Structures are given as structure tokens and as C-alpha cells.
Amino acid sequence: MKDVAAALGVSTATVSRALKDDPAISLATRRAVLEMAQRVQYRPSAAARRLRTKSTSLIGVVVQSVGDGYVGEVVLGIQGRARDLGYQPLFFAAEGRTDLESEALDVFLSEQVTELIAVSPTGRPELLRRAVAEGMHVAVINADAEVPARFFGEVTSGTISGQISRIGAPGRGEPMCHIRFDDVAAGELATTHLAGLGHRAFVHLRGPNVRSGLLRLLGYRQALTALGLWPQPVLTAALSDMGSRESAVAAFLRQARPPVAMVAYDDLAAVAALRAAHQAGWRVPEDLSVVGIDDIQFASYTNPGLTTVAQPKHELGALAVDALLTRRGAGAPVGPDGAEEVRVLDGQLIIRESTASARPVTREEAQ
Amino acid sequence: MKDVAAALGVSTATVSRALKDDPAISLATRRAVLEMAQRVQYRPSAAARRLRTKSTSLIGVVVQSVGDGYVGEVVLGIQGRARDLGYQPLFFAAEGRTDLESEALDVFLSEQVTELIAVSPTGRPELLRRAVAEGMHVAVINADAEVPARFFGEVTSGTISGQISRIGAPGRGEPMCHIRFDDVAAGELATTHLAGLGHRAFVHLRGPNVRSGLLRLLGYRQALTALGLWPQPVLTAALSDMGSRESAVAAFLRQARPPVAMVAYDDLAAVAALRAAHQAGWRVPEDLSVVGIDDIQFASYTNPGLTTVAQPKHELGALAVDALLTRRGAGAPVGPDGAEEVRVLDGQLIIRESTASARPVTREEAQ
DNA sequence: TTGTACGCGTTATCAG
DNA sequence: CTGATAACGCGTACAA
Numbered sequence: 134m135k136d137v138a139a140a141l142g143v144s145t146a147t148v149s150r151a152l153k154d155d156p157a158i159s160l161a162t163r164r165a166v167l168e169m170a171q172r173v174q175y176r177p178s179a180a181a182r183r184l185r186t187k188s189t190s191l192i193g194v195v196v197q198s199v200g201d202g203y204v205g206e207v208v209l210g211i212q213g214r215a216r217d218l219g220y221q222p223l224f225f226a227a228e229g230r231t232d233l234e235s236e237a238l239d240v241f242l243s244e245q246v247t248e249l250i251a252v253s254p255t256g257r258p259e260l261l262r263r264a265v266a267e268g269m270h271v272a273v274i275n276a277d278a279e280v281p282a283r284f285f286g287e288v289t290s291g292t293i294s295g296q297i298s299r300i301g302a303p304g305r306g307e308p309m310c311h312i313r314f315d316d317v318a319a320g321e322l323a324t325t326h327l328a329g330l331g332h333r334a335f336v337h338l339r340g341p342n343v344r345s346g347l348l349r350l351l352g353y354r355q356a357l358t359a360l361g362l363w364p365q366p367v368l369t370a371a372l373s374d375m376g377s378r379e380s381a382v383a384a385f386l387r388q389a390r391p392p393v394a395m396v397a398y399d400d401l402a403a404v405a406a407l408r409a410a411h412q413a414g415w416r417v418p419e420d421l422s423v424v425g426i427d428d429i430q431f432a433s434y435t436n437p438g439l440t441t442v443a444q445p446k447h448e449l450g451a452l453a454v455d456a457l458l459t460r461r462g463a464g465a466p467v468g469p470d471g472a473e474e475v476r477v478l479d480g481q482l483i484i485r486e487s488t489a490s491a492r493p494v495t496r497e498e499a500q
Numbered sequence: 501m502k503d504v505a506a507a508l509g510v511s512t513a514t515v516s517r518a519l520k521d522d523p524a525i526s527l528a529t530r531r532a533v534l535e536m537a538q539r540v541q542y543r544p545s546a547a548a549r550r551l552r553t554k555s556t557s558l559i560g561v562v563v564q565s566v567g568d569g570y571v572g573e574v575v576l577g578i579q580g581r582a583r584d585l586g587y588q589p590l591f592f593a594a595e596g597r598t599d600l601e602s603e604a605l606d607v608f609l610s611e612q613v614t615e616l617i618a619v620s621p622t623g624r625p626e627l628l629r630r631a632v633a634e635g636m637h638v639a640v641i642n643a644d645a646e647v648p649a650r651f652f653g654e655v656t657s658g659t660i661s662g663q664i665s666r667i668g669a670p671g672r673g674e675p676m677c678h679i680r681f682d683d684v685a686a687g688e689l690a691t692t693h694l695a696g697l698g699h700r701a702f703v704h705l706r707g708p709n710v711r712s713g714l715l716r717l718l719g720y721r722q723a724l725t726a727l728g729l730w731p732q733p734v735l736t737a738a739l740s741d742m743g744s745r746e747s748a749v750a751a752f753l754r755q756a757r758p759p760v761a762m763v764a765y766d767d768l769a770a771v772a773a774l775r776a777a778h779q780a781g782w783r784v785p786e787d788l789s790v791v792g793i794d795d796i797q798f799a800s801y802t803n804p805g806l807t808t809v810a811q812p813k814h815e816l817g818a819l820a821v822d823a824l825l826t827r828r829g830a831g832a833p834v835g836p837d838g839a840e841e842v843r844v845l846d847g848q849l850i851i852r853e854s855t856a857s858a859r860p861v862t863r864e865e866a867q
Numbered sequence: 868t869t870g871t872a873c874g875c876g877t878t879a880t881c882a883g
Numbered sequence: 884c885t886g887a888t889a890a891c892g893c894g895t896a897c898a899a
């Protein structure tokens with residue numbers, strides 16, 4: 134910057150102003166400065182600017198793992214929107230380790246990052262708490278806290294207590310913004326699609342004991358109840374791995390008769406069902422229709438291609454950035470009353486080859 | 501820092517020294533400082549330190565897309581090793597857009613990043629050139645430049661010219677470090693595994709016109725040649741998408757007879773083969789054995805699970821960090837003679853369910 | 868062993 | 884409209 138100033142015979146203050154489009158600057162000098170800056174390959178020192186202004190255009194992003202493709206898409210949404218607003222994301226993969234989460238926060242604090250996005254945090258909200266305590270603005274995408282196992286029992290068989298309906302709303306009044314996929318609606322959408330195909334025998338392969346698992350199950354039940362088809366079976370795997378899920382499905386298929394319509398917790402669970410069906414000699418979609426939730430990249434590569442309810446992954450990321458950065462301009466801390474704010478996004482049904490009509494096509498339909 | 505100094509009645513210089521384990525400091529004051537820093541929640545300002553020392557502990561990482569899981573694993577390797585060495589990765593997803601690549605470089609330069617890792621750059625090496633021109637140290641993981649289509653013809657049918665053997669060595673003498681997966685060895689490993697299973701009828705589903713595509717094909721040919729089984733068919737898809745590949749495989753299967761052993765360019769290509777086989781009524785692995793390359797996360801979820809040659813993704817990332825950071829200590833610019841340096845990592849065969857013996861098990865083997 | 872003083876590259880304030 | 888100047892938080896050469 135000194136060089137530019139010297140070369141033009143002006144002061145560094147002038148250069149600084151010209152570069153940031155200060156209104157109090159003559160057009161002539163501004164142009165001269167810009168051109169010279171170009172010629173000298175001037176690059177502003179982010180460190181110096183940061184030191185002086187005490188504000189970064191960095192936005193911290195903690196993810197659990199970046200390996201599973203789902204997160205990757207969200208991250209792309211974040212980066213895209215951040216770019217548009219002149220911000221640069223600083224990523225940190227915590228891999229579910231508390232010590233790494235803590236380290237991430239330290240790094241962000243040292244870098245004077247004030248904006249934080251947590252993508253699908255699964256553990257305790259301790260990290261986020263500390264972050265807001267340190268004065269950060271935080272947005273959370275698809276927070277997925279654990280949930281007592283008995284809640285699943287209540288949804289499956291008993292009456293739904295008030296506790297459960299309240300569980301859809303995350304947070305405990307922490308001043309942070311939540312961006313969420315509508316899990317209940319997704320469960321409903323998957324189920325009604327199947328029902329619309331003429332199915333009357335359903336199964337749900339449920340997920341882990343976390344909020345999204347409960348909510349998707351709830352959607353399944355609500356759709357079925359509305360259709361007068363409740364109750365229908367719900368499968369629980371011992372663990373969330375392929376193996377457990379495959380055996381759960383296999384056990385079910387042994388005592389069932391086609392056609393059956395399955396709503397899986399997510400695409401991975403759906404893949405387990407696909408494998409179990411194949412092993413058991415059930416054809417998909419002729420004998421077993423299955424729909425997943427999420428639309429991970431691989432959903433279109435399964436055999437057959439998986440019908441699923443897609444999460445708007447890009448939008449989730451973009452919206453989190455918006456929530457952080459636009460709020461700031463308005464000056465309001467978070468939400469209208471300073472409490473948390475929640476934005477919910479809907480999924481979209483993607484029909485591929487894993488779902489089909491419950492009965493063979495009749496002659497009329499075939500025409 | 502001022503606070504800490506004031507609270508203890510010492511100068512900031514003393515605090516600074518105590519914090520960085522300067523030998524010229526008394527044990528007593530050091531302990532006092534450390535404790536007080538703890539109490540006051542002192543966090544060093546990365547910006548100020550950076551401005552003063554003119555060096556960052558940031559390492560820039562450009563990836564194309566972070567969505568496909570493969571990159572995610574490499575990224576984890578990078579972050580892990582960087583952490584150990586006290587560095588923080590700064591990621592940028594370029595999505596194959598030249599303007600974004602350029603912007604990434606600008607960001608890195610503004611942040612005074614001197615270390616750069618490019619993960620699987622596919623386009624022209626322009627970005628990397630500019631980076632070294634700007635004085636950066638750069639390491640490249642699996643550079644995969646385009647390659648003339650006729651080279652594939654030479655490998656398949658004609659004699660292998662000198663050009664091709666030279667193509668294995670990347671770069672044009674640019675002073676940068678290359679970390680690479682041994683594509684030739686991977687092709688060989690996949691092929692010999694199938695041959696070891698008793699197969700005599702092979703196919704290769706080849707990849708795009710890039711270096712790795714050519715090299716894997718070369719490995720396929722070399723293994724077969726060594727076994728006296730060359731020539732064998734090579735399939736070329738119109739594009740790199742599922743559809744083109746499926747039709748290429750379908751067309752082949754129509755005029756072939758089981759059992760056939762296939763070496764696919766990568767796991768995605770192998771998945772296309774799985775789908776085509778299913779459509780055509782060929783059983784895997786009974787009629788068609790297929791092995792992929794890469795071992796993406798989804799390889800274990802296909803139906804049946806995919807036998808593949810795994811890339812050491814973590815190591816690739818970790819090694820790139822090492823190459824950058826340890827070299828620096830030694831003071832040597834790059835490699836022994838200031839030219840490029842290449843490190844090649846081997847793949848590992850992962851046997852799942854997509855490959856089987858060429859003939860039905862005999863009575864002796866069944867026992 | 869510790870304190871003093873300066874400068875890294877910017878921007879904001881104040882005067883001109 | 885522009886210039887001089889101070890300050891952001893830290894590291895370090897030099898003096899004590």
C-alpha cells in the first residue's frame with residue numbers, strides 16, 4: 134500500500150479510501166489508485182485489516198465428518214452464499230470428538246471469528262453454548278440431539294404425550310438460529326407417496342434414538358393415521374450399521390408377504406433394505422417398494438435407483454449464512470424477542486425405480 | 501495480553517516470552533503468567549501475530565468438489581496431520597471453475613498463506629503455476645491432466661510409445677511436490693486378483709481421457725501380458741456418467757458368455773457395471789466378477805459389496821502436509837535438485853462379494 | 868532475568 | 884477532497 138501511495142505521490146490514507154469506495158474521494162484519484170494497485174499486484178493484508186478493524190469476514194463452520202457426501206453438499210451451499218456476501222468459510226471437521234470441537238472454537242476465537250455455523254451437530258450442545266457465551270452469533274443446521282428411547286414406544290403404540298410434540302422445536306431458549314429440514318413432513322411425504330401407489334401393507338425401518346429418527350417416525354404414523362391405516366409395523370435395528378439393519382429387515386421379510394411398502398429412516402437404511410430384499414429373493418419394486426430420505430448422491434446409483442425425499446442441502450447451507458449475516462445488518466441479536474429463531478425447509482419427493490404400484494397393472498392401465 | 505501483564509505487574513514482553521517458552525525466563529514468572537492467562541481466558545490474536553511475524557500457520561487446500569466422499573477422506577487426512585504440526589487448513593472448493601480457483605489463490609495470498617495443497621486438480625495447471633510464481637510451496641495430490649485419446653488406442657492395440665511411459669511422471673519440471681496413487685499398480689492388482697480366481701475372459705471398462713484412466717488401463721494390459729492372456733477387450737463409454745457406462749456394459753454383455761471378469765476404471769464405473777449386469781440378468785459374482793478402484797465409502801454398500809483396490813486416502817492427505825512442512829525445515833526448496841519431487845503410494849485390495857471363482861466349486865473344494 | 872520501544876499494514880479520526 | 888497521525892496486539896532487538 135505504501136508502494137502504491139509513493140508511486141502516485143499520495144498518502145496511504147488516500148489509497149485506503151480509494152480502495153474501499155469511500156464517497157469522499159475524487160473520481161480521478163480513485164481510478165489512478167485502482168490502476169496502480171493493479172499494476173503493482175497489490176494485495177491487502179487480511180491480517181492487518183483484521184487487527185485494525187477487529188472484525189473478520191470469516192465464518193466458522195464446524196462439521197462432524199466431511200466424508201459422507203451429505204455434509205459436502207451443505208458445505209457447498211454455505212460457501213456459495215458466503216462468497217456472494219464477501220465472506221470466507223473456515224472449516225473444521227470435529228469427527229464427533231469433543232476435544233476437537235473445543236479446539237475448533239479456540240481457533241475461531243483466535244481468528245476473531247464471530248459467525249459460526251454448526252452442521253448436523255449430534256452431541257451435547259456444549260460447544261454452541263460456549264460459543265454464544267463468547268459472544269458469537271451461531272446458526273445450527275439440523276441439530277439432532279439424542280432422545281429417550283421410550284418416546285419411540287409412545288409414538289408406535291401409546292398415546293403421544295405433550296413432550297413429543299414439543300421436541301420438534303429444538304434448543305432451550307439459547308439465542309441461536311436453527312435451520313432445519315422438516316423431518317415430520319418428510320416421513321409423511323414418503324408414506325403418502327406409497328399409499329398413493331395403492332399400498333396397504335407398510336413398514337418403517339426406524340433410525341437411531343435421535344430427534345430426526347423420532348420425527349420421521351412420527352410423520353409415518355401421522356400419514357397412516359390420516360389414511361385410517363394405522364397401526365402398521367415399525368422395525369428397530371440393534372445398531373445403525375448396515376449389518377444390523379439388514380438382519381432386522383431380513384427377519385421381517387421372513388414373516389411377511391408381498392407386496393410391502395417401506396419407509397426407511399434415511400437413504401442408508403433404505404440401502405440396507407435393498408440388500409436384505411435381494412438376499413431374501415424379494416424383488417424391488419415388484420415385491421417391496423422402498424423410499425429413503427435425504428437423497429444422498431448415491432441414491433441414484435443404487436440398484437434399482439432409490440425413490441427418496443430430498444433434503445434441500447444447498448438451501449440449508451445458504452440459509453444459515455443468510456440468517457447470520459443479514460440479521461447482523463438489522464442489528465437485532467437473534468429473532469424478534471432475542472430468543473432463538475427457527476426456519477424449517479421442506480423436502481422434495483424424487484421418484485426413481487424403487488417404488489411401484491401395489492398390484493400388477495390391469496389391462497385398462499396397461500393400454 | 502496487556503491485562504495479563506498488568507494483573508501480574510510485569511511487562512507485556514515478559515508475558516509474550518513466557519507464553520512461547522522462551523528459555524530466558526524464570527520458572528516462577530512463567531508459571532504465574534500461564535496461570536493468569538488461563539484465569540483471564542487469554543487468547544492470542546492470530547491477526548496480530550501474523551502481522552508481526554509475517555508467517556501463518558495456515559495451509560491452503562483447494563479441492564474441486566467436496567461432495568463425493570473421496571475428497572472428504574483426503575481432507576480428513578490433511579486436517580489430521582496439519583493439526584499435529586500446529587497448522588490449520590483453509591479449504592476452498594473450486595468446483596472446477598477457473599474463476600473460483602483464481603479467487604481461492606487471491607484469498608490465500610491475502611491471508612499470507614505460503615503452503616498450498618491441491619487435491620485432484622483436473623484442469624490446466626495454471627493455478628499451480630501462478631501459486632509457485634507467487635512464492636508458494638505447493639503439493640499436489642493425484643494430479644490428473646487430460647491425455648490425448650489416441651494414447652488409449654496405442655495401449656489397447658498398438659505398441660506403447662515412449663510418450664506413454666513418460667506420462668506416468670507428472671509435471672513439466674515445476675517446482676512442486678506430487679503425491680500420487682499408483683494407478684498402474686492398481687490396475688495390475690485388480691487384474692491379477694481376477695486371474696488368480698481362475699478367470700480367463702476379461703473386460704476393462706475404461707475411464708475418461710485423463711492420466712489415471714490411461715494408467716489403470718496400462719496396468720490392466722501389463723498384468724494380462726505377463727500372464728500371456730493379452731489381448732482382451734476394453735470398453736469405452738461415450739461419457740463418464742452412469743447411463744453411458746451402463747449401455748456400454750449392456751452392449752458388451754449381449755455378445756458375451758459367462759463367466760466374465762471385469763476391471764472397472766473406478767468404483768462408480770463398477771457400480772454402472774453392477775446395474776447393467778442386473779438389467780441383463782447376469783448374476784454377480786457368479787456370472788460376472790467385477791472389481792473397482794478407489795474404495796469410496798459406498799463400495800461396501802453396493803449389492804453385492806464391491807471388491808476394489810483402495811486408495812490410501814488418509815495417507816495421501818497426510819503425506820502432502822508432510823511434504824510441505826518438513827521440507828521447509830530442511831530449507832531445500834523442493835526435491836534434491838530444486839525440481840519436482842514425486843511420492844507414489846500403493847493401493848490395497850479389498851475383497852468383498854463382487855468377485856468369485858471363474859468356475860463352480862468342485863466337490864473337493866466344497867468340502 | 869526483565870523492561871522499553873519500535874514496527875508489521877491497515878483504517879479511523881481529525882485537521883486542513 | 885486529502886494528509887498526517889495514532890492505534891490495533893504481538894514479537895523482538897536492545898538496553899538494563
